[in-house]
Each structure stands twice: as C-alpha cells, then as structure tokens.
Amino acid sequence: MSADVSSATRRRFLRLALGATVAAPLATSAGCSVLNGSSSNDSSSQGSSNGLEKSKITVGILTSQGSAGAKLAEKFGYFKQQGLDVTIKPITAGPQAIPALINGELDFTVINYVSFYQAIGAKTLDAKVVVDGDTANENSQMVVAKPDSGISSPKDLAGKKIGIQASKSAAELLVRAQLKDNDVDPNSVTYLPITFPNIPAAIASGQLDAGVEVEPYLTTAEQKQGLQPVMKIITGSTANMPNTGYIAMSKFINANPKTVAAFQRAMIPAQTDAADRSKISQVLPELSGVDQATAALLNLDTFPTSNNATQLQRVITLLQNYGGMTAQLNASDYLVPTPKV
Known part of the structure; x- marks a missing residue:
C-alpha cells in the first residue's frame, strides 16, 4: 500500500x-420515508403573489452528499425566503429521474454529471445545470x-x-x-x-x-x-472532479426564469451551510440513512456556491477519454449562470 x-x-x-x-440500515428505496421532504399541494400550480412564474416546485434528490444543499435549504427556510413551496422527492438513481423531469413530474433533480452529459451527448435530454451540487473529495x-x-x-x-x-x-x-x-x-x-x-x-x-x-x-x-x-x-x-448537480429542462428554464433564479438564490446559502460540519450533520442522518455517530465520521465533499463551466468541462473530457463519448460538448452551453445575491 x-x-x-x-x-x-x-x-x-x-x-x-x-x-x-454500528450504522443504521441504509436508505436505498426510492420511497424511503427518511427522505420525505415538505409537502405541498398541486406542484404544477403556476403563478404566485411573489412574482414567480411557478412557486410550487418538486425537486428530486439522491441519497448522497450532492443532495445536502436541498435538504438544508428546506430545513433552514431558504426556499421559503425566496417564495418557493418545495416538495422534495427521493429517487434511487439520477438517470431514473430523467423521464420524470421530461414529463414534468420533477422541476429540478440531482443527477451525477457523467449521466447528465451522456444523455446530452446522446441527444436524449435537453436540460441545463442550474446548481453545482458537490465536488468529490x-x-x-x-x-x-x-x-x-x-x-x-x-x-x-x-x-x-x-x-x-x-x-x-x-x-x-x-x-x-x-x-x-x-x-x-x-x-x-x-x-x-x-x-x-x-x-x-x-x-x-x-x-x-x-x-x-x-x-x-x-x-x-x-x-x-x-x-x-x-x-x-x-x-x-x-482531483476535485465535479460530482453531481441540480438540472432542469431547458423548456422549463426558458419559461420560468424568475423561479429558476429564486431556486439558485435559495441554494447559495444552503451550499455554504453544507461546508459547515455542525449544519450538514443535521441532515446527513436523514439523507443517508446512517446514525448520527456514523454521520460524524463521513468524509465530506466540497459544495460550490457558483457554477463553473471550466470545472464541468473536465467531466466531458473524462467521458471523451474513457467513456467512449464522441460528441463535442461545451459545458457553458448547458449551464445557467449563478445570479448575484
């Protein structure tokens, strides 16, 4: 060694x-109650008094650190501060969320970047990265x-x-x-x-x-x-390879720019909190299914607070070098800039 x-x-x-x-049983089921987020009424409701095109949204998350930001934004009220009524929906794997994203069951979802760019390269998905979830440690x-x-x-x-x-x-x-x-x-x-x-x-x-x-x-x-x-x-x-991100369909992004910006603004303080062990430890047990003592031992990733096309281009290069991707993609074409706060 x-x-x-x-x-x-x-x-x-x-x-x-x-x-x-000893760790508690891990959450591996899409319907596992430990991941249930706040409930809302009809998530397809459009319009609101706060000026957003759509205030009730549904976000798909994984049992991974890359989803910590969404759980923190829910826990500490950052979504509500931006006028968003969010339903968090657990998914077992990022690629499984793509059909739900396409048909409108999800407005945003966490997905690993390899799967995302594979789908973009295959032209089976027209979506963009809205929030950079985590960078691997x-x-x-x-x-x-x-x-x-x-x-x-x-x-x-x-x-x-x-x-x-x-x-x-x-x-x-x-x-x-x-x-x-x-x-x-x-x-x-x-x-x-x-x-x-x-x-x-x-x-x-x-x-x-x-x-x-x-x-x-x-x-x-x-x-x-x-x-x-x-x-x-x-x-x-x-080193420091981007891991997961929150994506949305291009059609949704174009139709709901204020909603997308509100989601991004809510996630900025949440991503900052994710770098704080005392705060992320409050959601890791619920998110990952391990007990509090085990959660305290986990190696934490890095949680970006802004989108970086240069960093994401490295995932595309990895796919081209080792994943058989032939598509020539520019990461900046599939990225929504982070708004200033």
Missing part, C-alpha cells in the same frame, strides 16, 4: 475506533478491498474484478483514469456493475476483488466488513 493511502487508512481507522457505532470516493487481498497499489488491480456501480458510470471512468495515470492498462481490469450498497458484501464473499465506494457506504464498509482503501480515484488528473 502506498504511504499516502496507508496514512489515510490509519487516520480513518483511528476515527472509527474512537467514534464508530479524494477521501470520499475510493477503491476498497479486504486487508488480506494483496492489493496495495494500482498495479495490483490488474487482472482483478472491480465493482463500479454501473457500466460506464463515473466510478468506472475514474478507475480507468487512475490506472492510466499509474501506467496500468485500464482494460486489464474486469469491471462489474454492482451498486454501491452491495459492493462490500460482494467483496466479502469473493465475488469482487475490490470496488469503488462513496460515502456513506465507504465508512460503513470499514465498520461492518473491515474493508480498507487501496486506491484513490479523486487525485492527480481527476
């Missing part, structure tokens, strides 16, 4: 030894394996079976990029689509040699299965 990963591992296990408790997304796996460096992954959430997912592309950066043939690995919650058990049973994990599953995999990080995937060429 490399020195930096080994050091990081020792620090993580020290934290776990000091504060770990080098310790919040890692390849993990059993301590006795014999895997301690990228070269040890050659010939191994790695769990990557889904084919051509961000997890797979990031692993490919890191293997390439470390002079390992990305095609020397077998990539198996197994979802994050199921990867630890698949490693423990021998179905996988290793797997990509993200929080909160990264921490709970250490607690429950004793897995340990063996390779960072958010480092070097992939």
Whole structure:
C-alpha cells in the first residue's frame, strides 16, 4: 500500500475506533420515508403573489452528499425566503429521474454529471445545470478491498474484478483514469456493475476483488466488513472532479426564469451551510440513512456556491477519454449562470 493511502487508512481507522457505532440500515428505496421532504399541494400550480412564474416546485434528490444543499435549504427556510413551496422527492438513481423531469413530474433533480452529459451527448435530454451540487473529495470516493487481498497499489488491480456501480458510470471512468495515470492498462481490469450498497458484501464473499465506494457506504464498509482503501480515484488528473448537480429542462428554464433564479438564490446559502460540519450533520442522518455517530465520521465533499463551466468541462473530457463519448460538448452551453445575491 502506498504511504499516502496507508496514512489515510490509519487516520480513518483511528476515527472509527474512537467514534464508530454500528450504522443504521441504509436508505436505498426510492420511497424511503427518511427522505420525505415538505409537502405541498398541486406542484404544477403556476403563478404566485411573489412574482414567480411557478412557486410550487418538486425537486428530486439522491441519497448522497450532492443532495445536502436541498435538504438544508428546506430545513433552514431558504426556499421559503425566496417564495418557493418545495416538495422534495427521493429517487434511487439520477438517470431514473430523467423521464420524470421530461414529463414534468420533477422541476429540478440531482443527477451525477457523467449521466447528465451522456444523455446530452446522446441527444436524449435537453436540460441545463442550474446548481453545482458537490465536488468529490479524494477521501470520499475510493477503491476498497479486504486487508488480506494483496492489493496495495494500482498495479495490483490488474487482472482483478472491480465493482463500479454501473457500466460506464463515473466510478468506472475514474478507475480507468487512475490506472492510466499509474501506467496500468485500464482494460486489464474486469469491471462489474454492482451498486454501491452491495459492493462490500460482494467483496466479502469473493465475488469482487475490490470496488469503488462513496460515502456513506465507504465508512460503513470499514465498520461492518473491515474493508480498507487501496486506491484513490479523486487525485492527480481527476482531483476535485465535479460530482453531481441540480438540472432542469431547458423548456422549463426558458419559461420560468424568475423561479429558476429564486431556486439558485435559495441554494447559495444552503451550499455554504453544507461546508459547515455542525449544519450538514443535521441532515446527513436523514439523507443517508446512517446514525448520527456514523454521520460524524463521513468524509465530506466540497459544495460550490457558483457554477463553473471550466470545472464541468473536465467531466466531458473524462467521458471523451474513457467513456467512449464522441460528441463535442461545451459545458457553458448547458449551464445557467449563478445570479448575484
């Protein structure tokens, strides 16, 4: 194991030894009550006394840190301050929200950027990024394996079976990029689509040699299965890689510019709060399904307060280099500028 990963591992296990408790069952169901947000009446109601084109909106969120801003905006009243009556609707995976976004069931939704630009490149979605949700941290997304796996460096992954959430997912592309950066043939690995919650058990049973994990599953995999990080995937060429964002259909954005701006203004203080451990800890248990003690151990991502086309272009480049994307996309064409507050 490399020195930096080994050091990081020792620090993580020290934290776990000091504060770990057995995690509560993780929320993986779209209908899980822990994610239910505030209710509203007819979310399609148009017009309001506050000048917004549409004051009642529905926002799709994931069980991930990228959705923390929406939960904080709900909890601390930032949506209401902007005249928005928001219904938060849980979804199991970003791509599954696309049909609901297209047919108007959702007005905004959180989606991982790889899936978003894949859909844009395939011309199956006409949407734009409204709010940048989160940027991955080098310790919040890692390849993990059993301590006795014999895997301690990228070269040890050659010939191994790695769990990557889904084919051509961000997890797979990031692993490919890191293997390439470390002079390992990305095609020397077998990539198996197994979802994050199921990867630890698949490693423990021998179905996988290793797997990509993200929080909160990264921490709970250490607690429950004793897995340990063996390779960072958010480092070097992939350092500070944009992870998820809130998107809306272009048609909705054009028809409701004041509503979109109000949503963005509500999210700015919420994103600021997400960087505050004392505040984000108030929504992480409800959001991720882990208990308060485990939530305190999670490695936090970075939560941007403005949209950055240059940063998002890196996701497109990642797709072009490792995801087979041939479309030439300009991130600024699929981005709504952040309003001044």
